[in-house]
Amino acid sequence: MTTGFAAVPRTATRPVAVAATGGHRKLPLRRQLLLQLVCLFIALTVLFPIMWIVSMAIDPRNIARPDGLDLIPPGASLAAFAQVIKQPTENPVSFPQLAANSLFIAVIIAVASVGLGVLAAYAFSRMAFRGREALMIAVLAVLMLPAVATLAPLYVMLSKVQIGTFNLRDSLFGVALAVTSGQLPFAIWNMKGYIDTIPRDLEEAAAVDGASKFQAFWHVILPLSTPVLAVTAFFGFIAGWTEFYFSWQFLDHPENFTLAMALNGMVGQYGTTPWSQFAAFSILVALPVSVVYLFLQRYIVSGLAIGGVKG
Amino acid sequence: MSVIASASAPPRRSLWRRTQNTRTAYLFLLPALLVMLVITFYPLVFQVWMSFTDYSLKNLRVTAPAPNYVGIDNYLRILQNNIVIPNFDFMRVLVFNLWWALSNVVIHVILGVLIALILNTPGLWLKRFYRAIYIVPVVIPPIIVATVWRNMFDPTNGAINFLIDIIFRLPPGGFTLDWLNEPNPIISAGPFVLPLAYFALLAANVWLGWPLNSVVATGALQSIPGELYEAAEMDGAGAWAKFRAVTLPYLRPAMLPYAIYGFVITFNLFYLSYFMSGGGPFGQTELLVTTAYRLVNEQQLYGVAAAFAVFQFFILLAITLVTNRVAKATAQFDA
The missing domain is CATH 1.10.3720.10 (MetI-like)
Known part of the structure; x- marks a missing residue:
């Protein structure tokens, strides 16, 4: 119905001059081998922590503490995974329960930051209005602050919101609100940067055809912004999925605990958690978001490049 | 048709029209601004007030007394x-x-x-x-x-x-x-x-x-x-x-x-x-x-x-x- 994904290839395939550094000659074999060694060494440093964790997680001996560097375990077993799925910490909470709590926070943050943010991003990108400068500075100022900056006031403010036995601070919804507080300015900024790069011709054509601002936004800008919507939602999702500081500070009841809180419980210096289970738990937390990240990566990278060129 | 109307419109109407862009913009901004006002900007301002008080655990409950003003003590x-x-x-x-x-x-x-x-x-x-x-x-x-x-x-x-x-x-x-x-x-x-x-x-x-x-x-x-x-x-x-x-x-x-x-x-x-x-x-x-x-x-x-x-x-x-x-x-x- 609309022009659809026209913007996607435009930004995803940026100008690529393949033979950039120098030309047509073939690489001499000695240099080739030397560079291969360097690249291989770098690859090993990148993969080293991952091999260490994966080998501990699948080691059939279910090690409490490893006594040597076994990057390739003597066999494979999913016993450690089974144990952490059942009960990762001493608290009587299962992995699915923790994951459901983190998922709840993550989805709220993703939906709220994109849904509210994209409207504001469009206004900042496309409209001239009184107070624009001041509002943009306000958003940027918050963007500069770390998430911890609002910890104290949000903690005391949300603690005062008590309805019967429900305390907003001591709830997953309260945590989601607190994270959204920092995530929304980022979402606005990120999406504004992308909308800035969409040519205005299409909206102008729509305006000539009698479309209102909102129709132009809905039928032209929104479909063209799909990549940045996905990326921004995903960043919001990660922020919620791995959220630690607000949930650790806010939540009192084990049935509300999140993945990151359980992880924190497993890594204490005097912790009794077997390392095989810590490794399995880390993989279970990281894998879903890491895989999605790999798929979205080219959009994220092209977004970064746009931001970089714009300065 | 609106172009003709605005040419002969009374001053109040023209102000209404002149601010049309701003009003449309704020309609788009309203949801995000409202939310940020409540969960971002107000807490940041509230925090400045807090920084001049001895706010602590005892002031946390809904019915708790307000904290005492301590001036720039916390900063010092x-x-x-x-x-x-x-x-x-x-x-x-x-x-x-x-x-x-x-x-x-x-x-x-x-x-x-x-x-x-x-x-x-x-x-x-x-x-x-x-x-x-x-x-x-x-x-x-x-x-x-x-x-x-x-x-x-x-x-x-x-x-x-x-x-x-x-x-x-x-x-x-x-x-x-x-x-x-x-x-x-x-x-x-x-x-x-x-x-x-x-x-x-x-x-x-x-x-x-x-x-x-x-x-x-x-x-x-x-x-x-x-x-x-x-x-x-x-x-x-x-x-x-x-x-x-x-x-x-x-x-x-x-x-x-x-x-x-x-x-x-x-x-x-x-x-x-x-x-x-x-x-x-x-x-x-x-x-x-x-x-x-x-x-x-x-x-x-x-x-x-x-x-x-x-x-x-x-x-x-x-x-x-x-x-x-x-x-x-x-x-x-x-x-």
């Missing part, structure tokens, strides 16, 4: 290092935090560019394979990176010490350096203190940080027209001259904003300090963000924490202004 307590956190030294934390961000970003950018250059060598085999592997640290959540590296630096069962055992042909468990808790600092000059734990944190953050820099650098490298190199070669330029005359001018405008962004991100990086070293030994790897967190989470001194956040705001503002100036100065240098 922070500057006089009198905030209950053991080994707290405001100057030392600030200096360490600045050095932490600076040293990381410099290493990230240099490694990122170097590796991008290597991977951009024409005719290199397995480029796509290496690119696919090198992106891995980027996609792993930082909290996982931090906890895994803490585990790797364990003195008796950690991967790093086992690796050193293998390299130096020691028996497994032979090398037991306690990287994250070694009490004697490597460098100690006034407020500038770098314990061994700093280098462990640095190793983890370099692992985490260079790949994205490399991706940004690769994007910039691939936007360089090949003819420029050919022209430089015809002028008899060597590899270094080509790098300075052709590559660097294309890299700088892409890398500099990203380096500034990386500086702020690293300056506020909570996870590595909190989870790897726990700020230790003796608070020497504590950052402003982790200190702020401990003030709320462990000390429950909400008033002091609020004052600390106000300090943080001004420090970050100063950093933003300085980095903007640096960016502008370098841009002029380019032109």
Whole structure:
């Protein structure tokens, strides 16, 4: 119905001059081998922590503490995974329960930051209005602050919101609100940067055809912004999925605990958690978001490049 | 039809029309602004008020009494290092935090560019394979990176010490350096203190940080027209001259904003300090963000924490202004 994904290839395939550094000659074999060694060494440093964790997680001996560097375990077993799925910490909470709590926070943050943010991003990108400068500075100022900056006031403010036995601070919804507080300015900024790069011709054509601002936004800008919507939602999702500081500070009841809180419980210096289970738990937390990240990566990278060129 | 109407419209109507753009804009902004007003801007203003009170646990309940006004007491307590956190030294934390961000970003950018250059060598085999592997640290959540590296630096069962055992042909468990808790600092000059734990944190953050820099650098490298190199070669330029005359001018405008962004991100990086070293030994790897967190989470001194956040705001503002100036100065240098 609309022009659809026209913007996607435009930004995803940026100008690529393949033979950039120098030309047509073939690489001499000695240099080739030397560079291969360097690249291989770098690859090993990148993969080293991952091999260490994966080998501990699948080691059939279910090690409490490893006594040597076994990057390739003597066999494979999913016993450690089974144990952490059942009960990762001493608290009587299962992995699915923790994951459901983190998922709840993550989805709220993703939906709220994109849904509210994209409207504001469009206004900042496309409209001239009184107070624009001041509002943009306000958003940027918050963007500069770390998430911890609002910890104290949000903690005391949300603690005062008590309805019967429900305390907003001591709830997953309260945590989601607190994270959204920092995530929304980022979402606005990120999406504004992308909308800035969409040519205005299409909206102008729509305006000539009698479309209102909102129709132009809905039928032209929104479909063209799909990549940045996905990326921004995903960043919001990660922020919620791995959220630690607000949930650790806010939540009192084990049935509300999140993945990151359980992880924190497993890594204490005097912790009794077997390392095989810590490794399995880390993989279970990281894998879903890491895989999605790999798929979205080219959009994220092209977004970064746009931001970089714009300065 | 509306054009004709406006020409002869009374003054009030014309004001209504003149503000139409602003009104439409605010309609789009309203949802986000309302939410931010309640959960972002109001808390930040409330925090400034809190910073002049002795807000603490006893004022927390719904029916609790209001906290007492204490003037600039909280600010003074922070500057006089009198905030209950053991080994707290405001100057030392600030200096360490600045050095932490600076040293990381410099290493990230240099490694990122170097590796991008290597991977951009024409005719290199397995480029796509290496690119696919090198992106891995980027996609792993930082909290996982931090906890895994803490585990790797364990003195008796950690991967790093086992690796050193293998390299130096020691028996497994032979090398037991306690990287994250070694009490004697490597460098100690006034407020500038770098314990061994700093280098462990640095190793983890370099692992985490260079790949994205490399991706940004690769994007910039691939936007360089090949003819420029050919022209430089015809002028008899060597590899270094080509790098300075052709590559660097294309890299700088892409890398500099990203380096500034990386500086702020690293300056506020909570996870590595909190989870790897726990700020230790003796608070020497504590950052402003982790200190702020401990003030709320462990000390429950909400008033002091609020004052600390106000300090943080001004420090970050100063950093933003300085980095903007640096960016502008370098841009002029380019032109």
